[in-house]
Amino acid sequence: MAHDHHGDEMTEPPSEMALRVQALESLLVEKGLVDPKALDVIVDRYENRVGPRNGAHVVARAWTDPAYLERLRADATAAITELDYTGRQGEHMVVVENGPKLHHLVVCTLCSCYPWPVLGLPPAWYKSSPYRSRAVIDPRGVLAEFGTVLDEDVEVKVWDSTSEVRFLVLPERPEGTEGWTMEQLIPLVSRNSMIGVEKARPASGAAA
Amino acid sequence: MNGPHDMGGMHAFGAINPEPEEAEPLFHETWERKALALTLACGALGQWSIDEARSVRESLDPVLYTSSSYYQKWIEALSRQVVAKGLLTSEELETATVHQMPEPGSYRVLNADAVDKVYSAGGPTSMDIDNAPLFSVGDLVLARNMNPIGHTRIPRYVRGHVGEIVLWHGGHVFADDSAKGIRRGEHLYTVQFMARDLWGPDAAARDSVMVDLWEPYLDTP
Numbered sequence: 018m019a020h021d022h023h024g025d026e027m028t029e030p031p032s033e034m035a036l037r038v039q040a041l042e043s044l045l046v047e048k049g050l051v052d053p054k055a056l057d058v059i060v061d062r063y064e065n066r067v068g069p070r071n072g073a074h075v076v077a078r079a080w081t082d083p084a085y086l087e088r089l090r091a092d093a094t095a096a097i098t099e100l101d102y103t104g105r106q107g108e109h110m111v112v113v114e115n116g117p118k119l120h121h122l123v124v125c126t127l128c129s130c131y132p133w134p135v136l137g138l139p140p141a142w143y144k145s146s147p148y149r150s151r152a153v154i155d156p157r158g159v160l161a162e163f164g165t166v167l168d169e170d171v172e173v174k175v176w177d178s179t180s181e182v183r184f185l186v187l188p189e190r191p192e193g194t195e196g197w198t199m200e201q202l203i204p205l206v207s208r209n210s211m212i213g214v215e216k217a218r219p220a221s222g223a224a225a
Numbered sequence: 226m227n228g229p230h231d232m233g234g235m236h237a238f239g240a241i242n243p244e245p246e247e248a249e250p251l252f253h254e255t256w257e258r259k260a261l262a263l264t265l266a267c268g269a270l271g272q273w274s275i276d277e278a279r280s281v282r283e284s285l286d287p288v289l290y291t292s293s294s295y296y297q298k299w300i301e302a303l304s305r306q307v308v309a310k311g312l313l314t315s316e317e318l319e320t321a322t323v324h325q326m327p328e329p330g331s332y333r334v335l336n337a338d339a340v341d342k343v344y345s346a347g348g349p350t351s352m353d354i355d356n357a358p359l360f361s362v363g364d365l366v367l368a369r370n371m372n373p374i375g376h377t378r379i380p381r382y383v384r385g386h387v388g389e390i391v392l393w394h395g396g397h398v399f400a401d402d403s404a405k406g407i408r409r410g411e412h413l414y415t416v417q418f419m420a421r422d423l424w425g426p427d428a429a430a431r432d433s434v435m436v437d438l439w440e441p442y443l444d445t446p
Contacts, residue, residue: 032256034254034256034296034300035256037304038256038300039256040318041304041307042263043321044317044318044321045263045313048323048326049326049327049332050270051263051266051334052266052334052335052336054336055335055339056259056262056263057262058340059265059266060258060259060261060262062340062344064251064258103345104345105348108347108350109349109351109394109397111392111415124233126231126232126234127230127231127233127378128282129295134345140244141253142241142242142243142244145241145295146291147238147239147240148241148243149233150232150234150238151236151238152233154234154236154382154423154428157429162242162243163241169429170431171431172431172433173429173433174417174432174433174434175432175433175434175435177233177436178437179380179438180350180378180394180413180437181275181397181398182397207246214243
């Protein structure tokens with residue numbers, strides 16, 4: 018990556034931001050306010066262990082287990098806790114269900130609220146000014162940018178995450194997946210389909 | 226506050242140009258990893274609430290706010306917050322040298338072996354409150370025309386508009402007070418606003434926007 022300074026300090030000086038963050042870290046560690054090993058565990062947690070595969074598990078389970086779907090509808094926080102995907106930025110969950118004539122889209126216009134335990138950290142575009150400003154006033158235009166073109170008779174509901182409640186979109190189960198197991202379905206559940214900017218991947222796109 | 230962060234409905238920021246999901250790295254710069262981790266680890270010291278942190282970020286100069294990447298905003302805000310709360314002095318930050326050590330044991334520091342436990346537990350904001358909710362699901366409500374100087378979570382684009390309560394979440398820590406260091410609850414609702422009421426006749430007739438609003442933001446229409 019052109020802007021990734023890791024390992025190429027010899028050829029390119031660290032950026033101003035890199036220096037500022039390094040200085041902040043050194044001061045806080047020296048004063049005993051931050052445990053440097055804790056920083057590594059935090060990064061590892063959100064880089065390697067908490068991500069959209071958790072949400073895909075929730076969705077695939079809901080697609081294959083009607084009783085679980087009912088529990089998810091009744092109390093999403095409790096149903097997601099059953100699968101152990103709980104914690105920071107996902108303490109209060111609501112699941113919204115797409116259908117043939119209903120499409121949900123999630124945004125946080127004021128900052129970057131996002132359900133971390135099921136989706137991990139938000140992608141850069143989710144936190145960007147274009148997405149935050151446009152999702153509420155031009156949701157169909159935003160969806161089209163992601164290649165999601167909806168018929169006029171499909172209702173679009175945009176969820177602006179202004180409180181500590183977090184929203185997860187339950188995308189429609191792709192056609193042609195009758196009889197598929199939960200393990201086969203999980204790869205079809207993209208992160209973007211759970212934010213609502215895309216539909217789940219088609220059965221034909223399953224790369225086995 | 227009517228800051229640069231309250232951008233719902235603005236034009237002119239241009240196309241989203243999302244990176245393809247499969248190709249997007251979680252961090253685009255090496256320092257962003259530390260920006261995330263330092264922000265979380267400092268937050269865990271318990272010196273400020275998430276609402277106070279948001280309040281500092283949205284109080285950044287609008288030019289700085291709109292021209293900075295997300296993690297840049299976090300670092301700008303964190304640098305101000307650690308000084309405001311006395312964790313570092315501005316001299317220490319400027320000279321990158323520690324001048325005074327804190328009293329031993331005066332802070333609850335997040336240790337590596339507690340990270341997963343702390344973040345898996347999270348910090349629920351639901352609260353039992355004594356007063357009964359003023360509104361019920363199905364009620365029409367007016368989002369108040371209010372322009373507080375401090376932190377608030379009622380976006381400008383819904384103020385003065387009528388919507389319908391679609392969910393009631395019970396009592397939740399009220400963000401506006403929490404940003405001032407006061408933890409108390411108010412009833413929280415999800416309110417549905419029809420897109421045409423918010424944006425006029427160019428919006429699709431069926432479309433709507435759901436916004437979570439606390440009771441003090443709401444009135445009877």
